[in-house]
Amino acid sequence: MPRTRTRRETSAGGxxxxxAGGGMHVLLIHDGHGNWGFPKGHIERGEAPEAAARRxxxxxxxxxxxxxxxxxxxxxxFFRFRGRLVHKHCHFFLFESRxxxxxxxxxxxxxxxxxxxxxxxxxxxxxxxxxQVLREAVARAGELGLCPAGPV
Numbered sequence: 001m002p003r004t005r006t007r008r009e010t011s012a013g014g015x016x017x018x019x020a021g022g023g024m025h026v027l028l029i030h031d032g033h034g035n036w037g038f039p040k041g042h043i044e045r046g047e048a049p050e051a052a053a054r055r056x057x058x059x060x061x062x063x064x065x066x067x068x069x070x071x072x073x074x075x076x077x078f079f080r081f082r083g084r085l086v087h088k089h090c091h092f093f094l095f096e097s098r099x100x101x102x103x104x105x106x107x108x109x110x111x112x113x114x115x116x117x118x119x120x121x122x123x124x125x126x127x128x129x130x131x132q133v134l135r136e137a138v139a140r141a142g143e144l145g146l147c148p149a150g151p152v
Contacts, residue, residue, distance in 0.1 A: 008086075008089070009087070010049075011040050011041055011043060012052035012056065013038045013041070013057075013093075014054065014057040014066070015137040016039070016061070016063065018096065018098060018115065018147075019147040019148075020115070023149065024141065024149040025117060027057075027102055027115055028114050029104065029112070030110070030111040032111065037126060039059075039061050040053070060105045061110075062100070062103035066097055067098070068095055069095065069140070070094040071094075072136050074089055074092070075133060092137075094141060118134060118149045138152045
């Protein structure tokens with residue numbers, strides 16, 4: 001039986017927050033696979049990860065004018081695509097969006113965008129590694145004195 005090499009992919013994404021109603025709200029997207037998560041996508045050739053994250057948030061959720069506050073963790077996972085094993089790494093960044101309406105990129109399968117309090121977002125996220133990223137984002141925002149988050 002021939003051995004197939006694992007393909008490596010690298011992406012970047014954003015945990016986007018805004019202060020509203022006296023506390024933090026984070027943006028989640030509902031993707032075409034039925035998962036709730038953060039906007040993310042492939043890094044283009046020559047593109048810095050934070051630039052890719054900003055671009056992907058803009059494309060998938062229609063948000064512009066994002067303020068970058070911090071680099072967050074990189075997560076990884078394995079999946080199969082067309083019978084081939086893929087090892088994906090995704091760099092996350094903490095962004096603030098002070099204005100604009102989130103609009104799902106329907107042609108890419110984004111079903112909807114939703115702003116949620118961190119505790120509600122934690123429950124809605126599909127994957128555990130995304131929950132880890134959210135916890136780090138909330139802690140980092142607190143350390144930077146950006147926005148009160150409440151319990152997570």
